[in-house]
Amino acid sequence: MLSTDVLVIGGGATGAGVAWDAALRGFDVVLVDRHDLGSGTSGRFHGLVHSGGRYAVKDPDAAEECAHENGIIRTVAAEAVEDTGGLFVTTPFDDPSYADRFAAGCKATGVPCEEIEVADARRLEPRLNSGISRAFRVPDASVDVWKMVWGLARGIQDRGGRVLPYHEAIAIHRDGDRVTGARLRNTGTDEELDVEARITVSASGAWAGRIAELAGIEGVHVMPGRGIMIAMNHRLVNTVVNRCQMPTDGDIIVPVRTVSVIGTTDVHTDDPDDHTVLQEEVDAMLEDGERLVPGFKQARALRVWTGVRPLFEDRKESSESTRDVTRAHALLDHDKRDGVSGFLTITGGKLTTYRLMAEETVDAVCKQLGEQRACTTATERINGSENGDYLHLSDRFSRREQGLLDDQLVCECELIARRRFEDAVRRRASINLDDIRRILRLGMGPCQGGFCIYRATGIVHGLERIDAAQASDSLLAFLRERWKGVWPILYGDQLRQVRLDDWIFQGILDVGHLPS
Ligand SMILES: Cc1cc2nc3c(=O)[nH]c(=O)nc-3n(C[C@H](O)[C@H](O)[C@H](O)COP(=O)(O)OP(=O)(O)OC[C@H]3O[C@@H](n4cnc5c(N)ncnc54)[C@H](O)[C@@H]3O)c2cc1C
Numbered sequence: 001m002l003s004t005d006v007l008v009i010g011g012g013a014t015g016a017g018v019a020w021d022a023a024l025r026g027f028d029v030v031l032v033d034r035h036d037l038g039s040g041t042s043g044r045f046h047g048l049v050h051s052g053g054r055y056a057v058k059d060p061d062a063a064e065e066c067a068h069e070n071g072i073i074r075t076v077a078a079e080a081v082e083d084t085g086g087l088f089v090t091t092p093f094d095d096p097s098y099a100d101r102f103a104a105g106c107k108a109t110g111v112p113c114e115e116i117e118v119a120d121a122r123r124l125e126p127r128l129n130s131g132i133s134r135a136f137r138v139p140d141a142s143v144d145v146w147k148m149v150w151g152l153a154r155g156i157q158d159r160g161g162r163v164l165p166y167h168e169a170i171a172i173h174r175d176g177d178r179v180t181g182a183r184l185r186n187t188g189t190d191e192e193l194d195v196e197a198r199i200t201v202s203a204s205g206a207w208a209g210r211i212a213e214l215a216g217i218e219g220v221h222v223m224p225g226r227g228i229m230i231a232m233n234h235r236l237v238n239t240v241v242n243r244c245q246m247p248t249d250g251d252i253i254v255p256v257r258t259v260s261v262i263g264t265t266d267v268h269t270d271d272p273d274d275h276t277v278l279q280e281e282v283d284a285m286l287e288d289g290e291r292l293v294p295g296f297k298q299a300r301a302l303r304v305w306t307g308v309r310p311l312f313e314d315r316k317e318s319s320e321s322t323r324d325v326t327r328a329h330a331l332l333d334h335d336k337r338d339g340v341s342g343f344l345t346i347t348g349g350k351l352t353t354y355r356l357m358a359e360e361t362v363d364a365v366c367k368q369l370g371e372q373r374a375c376t377t378a379t380e381r382i383n384g385s386e387n388g389d390y391l392h393l394s395d396r397f398s399r400r401e402q403g404l405l406d407d408q409l410v411c412e413c414e415l416i417a418r419r420r421f422e423d424a425v426r427r428r429a430s431i432n433l434d435d436i437r438r439i440l441r442l443g444m445g446p447c448q449g450g451f452c453i454y455r456a457t458g459i460v461h462g463l464e465r466i467d468a469a470q471a472s473d474s475l476l477a478f479l480r481e482r483w484k485g486v487w488p489i490l491y492g493d494q495l496r497q498v499r500l501d502d503w504i505f506q507g508i509l510d511v512g513h514l515p516s
Contacts, residue, residue, distance in 0.1 A: 151383045
């Protein structure tokens with residue numbers, strides 16, 4: 001049995017943000033996730049720190065929030081942010097009258113925006129459609145969410161908090177009208193563990209309705225909105241490029257580390273674990289890419305993935321905001337809403353607004369506990385971001401240069417050296433190669449693990465972290481997971497790559513008959 005002040009269920013950006021905020025205010029915290037941190041929607045999103053431009057016309061409140069939080073994330077989480085800047089461009093496919101409404105919307109909502117000459121935009125991004133008629137600069141940025149979430153987690157641990165990935169909440173404990181904690185199941189060992197908490201926060205995104213049901217609370221309905229994204233092999237653009245039109249499918253390309261990502265769609269689904277990818281969605285997304293960057297389809301598509309938006313709809317009849325499906329965030333104080341104290345739900349919103357969501361949630365925690373403590377997350381830098389330097393694509397080259405002659409390379413695509421890989425394995429105390437992938441980007445380049453994953457498996461085995469059977473399972477699990485994102489875009493160079501990987505793994509390694 002663990003005892004704590006605040007138990008946070010859900011280790012995405014929101015949950016990690018809540019736990020960090022509570023830890024900074026001096027509360028003892030326990031943060032749990034059923035999988036790894038950042039493996040829900042936060043690890044399956046588009047990678048964009050919104051400037052607010054996207055919402056400037058359609059949703060002015062969201063635009064204002066994003067503009068404000070964008071400035072804060074750039075400071076407190078600098079290490080995870082690449083300052084790419086953003087462009088909104090009017091392509092021949094867009095309504096030309098939108099541009100003036102866009103500029104007015106940015107002005108009204110405080111989104112920094114400057115119209116620039118089309119020639120300057122094309123100088124900045126030479127691959128852009130030559131038919132562009134207007135261009136605006138905004139402070140969009142891209143973010144490595146795993147760096148950010150683990151930066152928050154390390155800060156929580158430094159302040160005595162406990163972070164428990166692979167711990168699923170399977171029951172919420174109640175003492176009459178009060179939630180008193182939860183029962184967790186370690187998904188690796190199947191062991192169960194009770195956590196007693198003064199207050200329990202569900203930050204479980206698209207799964208929030210299920211957690212509320214565990215607490216015996218009805219009507220927390222989160223509609224999962226599934227969206228696909230496709231990573232292309234190169235930085236086809238170095239700036240976040242948005243079409244200047246009302247938000248729609250496939251209208252943004254985000255440069256994220258070594259790739260550029262086009263997205264997204266929004267399809268209603270009933271299951272937050274639904275990761276269906278339809279071929280027609282992929283085809284349409286590639287066509288959308290052509291509209292911004294002609295020749296887009298000829299580039300090498302690396303991978304497709306989906307995420308689910310938590311869209312909150314309050315179905316409780318007595319609620320003040322009934323039947324309101326919203327992209328804004330929703331903080332539910334279940335004491336006020338359902339007469340159940342010691343329990344809060346925070347869901348919806350955007351990754352860009354995670355800190356604001358956390359601040360409002362911990363304010364409500366303080367209120368329920370009757371202890372006023374000030375929030376400092378707008379100024380306190382998270383671990384790794386102390387010196388305020390942004391992430392640069394060239395960082396990995398300079399790091400590699402330092403150990404060029406005395407360290408082996410494990411992953412050529414992402415320039416991961418052996419020492420760094422071994423450090424990550426020790427630090428994470430994880431034998432799951434997918435966890436290491438999220439930290440180091442192992443296997444996320446063009447070969448999708450084809451050349452590095454057997455080396456990585458051998459090294460983890462050599463460190464005596466796993467036995468032969470676990471090594472085989474780990475390798476196969478990684479390959480299966482990678483395959484899910486590759487098959488829908490099998491054409492051109494990526495098809496050739498997959499054939500080569502197939503020869504390596506089936507022909508040379510005979511992965512179907514590994515030692516068990
Ligand atoms: C396709 C797509 C693109 C997007 N692009 C952007 C973008 O570019 N910029 C932006 O700002 N926002 C974007 N968003 C929105 C943003 O990604 C989400 O709003 C945000 O990541 C939600 O974070 P979260 O922490 O609330 O939820 P999640 O990251 O989903 O975290 C919830 C966690 O709860 C855990 N959990 C569930 N059940 C249990 C249980 N029983 N026990 C323990 N843990 C449990 C899950 O494993 C999960 O990790 C996008 C969303 C989608 C779908």
